[in-house]
Amino acid sequence: METKKLLLAAVLSLAVMVAWGYLFPPPEPQRQPLPEEPQGVERPEPERPIPDAEAPLPEQETVPERVLPQEALFGEDEQAETQIGASREEPKIIEADGYRAVLTNQGAQLVSFQLLDHENSEGGPVDLVRARTSSPYPFGVVDSVGNSSPLNEVLFESDQTVSAAGEPVVTYRYRGPEGEAEKQFVFRSDGLLDVEVRLRGERSWAVVFGPGLRNPGAEETDNRFSRRSAAISRVDGLDRLDPNKVEGPEIVPATGVKWVGLQDNYFLTAIIPSEGLEEIVIEPAVVIPGTSGGPESFKIFRDRGQLTGEESDLKRELYLWFRPDNGHLAATAYLGPKQYNLLASFPYGLEDSIQLGWFRFLSLPLLAGLRWIYQNVVANYGWAIIMMTILIRLVLFPLTHKSTVSMQKMQEVNPKVQAIRQKYRSKLKDKQGRPNPEMQRKMNEETMALYKTEGVNPAGGCLPMLLQIPVLFAFYSLLSTSIELRHAPWILWIQDLSAKDPYYVLPIIMGATQFIQQKMTPSAGDPMQRKMFALMPVFFTILFLGFPSGLVLYWLTNNVLGIGQQYFYKRMKEAKASGGTSKKVAEKSRRGGKKGSSE
Numbered sequence: 001m002e003t004k005k006l007l008l009a010a011v012l013s014l015a016v017m018v019a020w021g022y023l024f025p026p027p028e029p030q031r032q033p034l035p036e037e038p039q040g041v042e043r044p045e046p047e048r049p050i051p052d053a054e055a056p057l058p059e060q061e062t063v064p065e066r067v068l069p070q071e072a073l074f075g076e077d078e079q080a081e082t083q084i085g086a087s088r089e090e091p092k093i094i095e096a097d098g099y100r101a102v103l104t105n106q107g108a109q110l111v112s113f114q115l116l117d118h119e120n121s122e123g124g125p126v127d128l129v130r131a132r133t134s135s136p137y138p139f140g141v142v143d144s145v146g147n148s149s150p151l152n153e154v155l156f157e158s159d160q161t162v163s164a165a166g167e168p169v170v171t172y173r174y175r176g177p178e179g180e181a182e183k184q185f186v187f188r189s190d191g192l193l194d195v196e197v198r199l200r201g202e203r204s205w206a207v208v209f210g211p212g213l214r215n216p217g218a219e220e221t222d223n224r225f226s227r228r229s230a231a232i233s234r235v236d237g238l239d240r241l242d243p244n245k246v247e248g249p250e251i252v253p254a255t256g257v258k259w260v261g262l263q264d265n266y267f268l269t270a271i272i273p274s275e276g277l278e279e280i281v282i283e284p285a286v287v288i289p290g291t292s293g294g295p296e297s298f299k300i301f302r303d304r305g306q307l308t309g310e311e312s313d314l315k316r317e318l319y320l321w322f323r324p325d326n327g328h329l330a331a332t333a334y335l336g337p338k339q340y341n342l343l344a345s346f347p348y349g350l351e352d353s354i355q356l357g358w359f360r361f362l363s364l365p366l367l368a369g370l371r372w373i374y375q376n377v378v379a380n381y382g383w384a385i386i387m388m389t390i391l392i393r394l395v396l397f398p399l400t401h402k403s404t405v406s407m408q409k410m411q412e413v414n415p416k417v418q419a420i421r422q423k424y425r426s427k428l429k430d431k432q433g434r435p436n437p438e439m440q441r442k443m444n445e446e447t448m449a450l451y452k453t454e455g456v457n458p459a460g461g462c463l464p465m466l467l468q469i470p471v472l473f474a475f476y477s478l479l480s481t482s483i484e485l486r487h488a489p490w491i492l493w494i495q496d497l498s499a500k501d502p503y504y505v506l507p508i509i510m511g512a513t514q515f516i517q518q519k520m521t522p523s524a525g526d527p528m529q530r531k532m533f534a535l536m537p538v539f540f541t542i543l544f545l546g547f548p549s550g551l552v553l554y555w556l557t558n559n560v561l562g563i564g565q566q567y568f569y570k571r572m573k574e575a576k577a578s579g580g581t582s583k584k585v586a587e588k589s590r591r592g593g594k595k596g597s598s599e
Contacts, residue, residue: 084175086155092170094187099336100125101187107152108172108183109137113335115267119487121217128213128269128335130317131295136208138269139183139195142321144204146283146300150178151199165189192346193333200327207329211285211298212243212317213262213269221315225480225548227265230282230318231353233258238352241282243316248303250282259348260320263338265355266483271322272332272348278325286314337483340367354481362474367482374484381497382490385550389557396467404569409456416454420446468558472551479548490553497550504545506552511541513559520566 091111092103102112114125129138135152142148156172163169168187174180180201186194197207212228220226229240234256241250252260254277261270285298286307298317301307322329334350336342343351356363366388373384393400424443428436479485479498489495493503501507514537544552 082175084157084173086157089155090158092158092160094168094170096168096187096189096191098191101193103170103185104137105156105158105172107135107137107140107154108156108158108174108181109135109140109152110185111137115336118267118337118483120215121220126214126267128267130210130212131215132211133290133295133297138209139185139197140208141181141197141199141205142208146319146321149205151181154178156181156183190346191334191336191342193335194330195333196328196330197324198328202327204323206281206321206323209269209271209320209322210262210317211287211319213264213267216264225265225546227263227355228317229263230320231259231261231263231268231270232280233260233349233352241318243284243318246282246284246316246318248284248301252280252282254279259334259350260322261334261353262318262320263353265481266338266486268334268336268338268343268350268353270334270348270350270353271320272334273322273330274332275330276324276326276328277331278323281321281323283319283321284316285319286311286316288314338481339483340364356477356481357473359470359474359477362470363478366471366474366478367484370478371484380490381485381488381550382494382553385497385553386557389554390561392471393558393561399467400565404565406456409454413450413454413456416450417447420450472555475554476547476551479550485548485550488550490549494549494553497553498548500546501549501552506549506556507541507544507547510544510552510556510559511537513556513563514540517559517562517566520563520570 086105089104089106092105094101094103098115098117100112100114100116101110103109104111110129113128115128116125118126120126134148136142136148137152140148140152151174154174154176156174159171159173161169161171163186167189170185170187172181172183174182179199181197181199183198184194184196188194199205216226216228221228229242232239232241232252235258236256254273257273257277257280259270259272260280261268263269283300285300288297288299288311290296298319299307299311300319304312322331332348334343334346334348338354340351340354343353369388369391370381370384373387374381377387378384420443424439424446427439428443430436482498485498486496488497490497494501494506518533518537540555544555
């Protein structure tokens with residue numbers, strides 16, 4: 001087997017395997033589901049609109065503490081028959097830097113959490129609370145089998161104050177026929193949300209989070225690059241659960257859990273438990289489309305047998321249930337973008353939710369470089385990508401230069417290599433057509449001796465591709481997960497560098513430049529190898545059709561710089577050849593002149 005063919009096969013195989021494994025990861029192993037429990041998890045309830053978010057806020061008072069006391073919220077001296085509640089539904093609106101939250105006293109639930117700096121597909125602010133037809137909403141309550149608690153429908157008495165640190169504190173209390181409960185929400189100045197929930201007299205209950213997060217459009221949910229999952233961060237690593245692969249409830253013991261959340265490529269809603277948590281139950285639910293474009297409903301299922309054939313084909317989301325161990329649950333919540341610097345500023349490891357893959361060590365410096373260029377040079381991430389590509393090319397120039405020189409030498413020595421192959425061609429097989437290892441070894445030894453004599457490295461020409469593969473995947477991870485590049489425009493029709501080119505112009509131009517670069521690159525080897533390399537531009541063009549525009553822009557810029565580099569080498573080679581010819585002519589003329597003088 002010839003060394004070059006082995007090397008080429010290894011490089012191409014590695015590239016394909018890495019690309020396939022990275023873009024289409026294998027399914028994660030499924031955990032054992034819970035045993036079958038009673039039915040009744042589908043909860044049709046009357047549709048309730050979100051409270052009016054424009055209602056005026058009550059006058060705020062200052063309280064010394066921002067968390068609930070550890071003792072019972074209702075003193076023993078109060079009469080048991082005293083009822084606490086409200087006569088009408090009222091919203092509580094909390095506006096802070098970057099978000100606008102809406103709480104309702106019906107069930108003391110979070111019905112909206114808008115990120116004011118991030119747009120959805122319709123141009124409005126992204127709302128991390130999924131729209132739905134009925135309770136429970138986030139921080140609502142369910143019983144042991146997932147039935148919505150009656151407490152989600154009662155009207156709590158509400159009180160809004162500010163803590164000693166100046167942070168909004170919203171407290172809800174209820175005592176009546178449906179039970180006794182109190183919830184408190186502290187909107188911290190660092191963007192986190194402290195939550196405490198207490199229920200008296202309830203044996204088995206859980207606080208709800210989800211299902212899913214925000215309201216993705218059809219194009220987002222159908223995009224194969226979209227990653228929607230539940231994430232469980234433990235001291236030994238991060239696990240992710242794809243909602244389309246969860247066939248029943250998943251139990252996660254609280255021991256060792258740092259945080260649990262729901263995420264997609266760009267946003268995260270996470271719960272960091274602090275007190276009272278016994279376990280987390282991850283419940284799958286099918287998404288039932290709303291009528292006439294209205295809100296969706298969600299049907300929880302414990303196994304596939306509970307779903308009809310039509311329901312089995314529907315999209316799925318995940319609920320998170322947080323079960324307390326003693327009637328009291330305290331936690332901190334994060335609802336916001338997956339911005340690396342912001343998540344890393346918290347001491348919980350939330351930045352691990354950003355999926356940067358195997359080449360995280362490259363993606364983070366690239367992201368930092370893009371942010372610096374955007375903030376200090378040009379406020380356009382498209383041009384920042386082009387400038388970053390130029391910088392990468394300059395850093396790699398010594399290696400690519402050495403590789404190009406090696407390829408040129410390979411091209412020059414190729415006729416001698418072909419002569420050796422022709423010499424042994426008839427000897428590589430015996431009369432019966434069986435391979436002759438001895439002749440194959442001799443041919444390889446003679447070929448390697450020629451390379452050594454000529455000072456040629458047969459692997460040198462593959463170095464640029466090997467160097468570009470890690471950078472390519474690092475850029476892919478960066479563009480697919482970095483909130484900074486979501487909806488970031490470049491020029492003309494490219495208005496979102498994280499999405500594919502809607503007209504496929506960039507991928508086609510990229511393929512054309514790769515073809516030109518392929519033609520300009522010194523080629524060596526047998527015709528079969530040259531044909532394989534000639535197909536690479538076609539392969540890459542097809543592969544890049546659905547890739548983010550920013551990634552195509554990076555590869556296109558890299559190709560253009562490669563063409564410029566090859567043109568420079570070509571001119572140098574021509575100048576060198578022209579200089580050598582001129583010297584020979586001058587030397588011949590000089591010798592001819594001397595001969596004429598002597599005569």
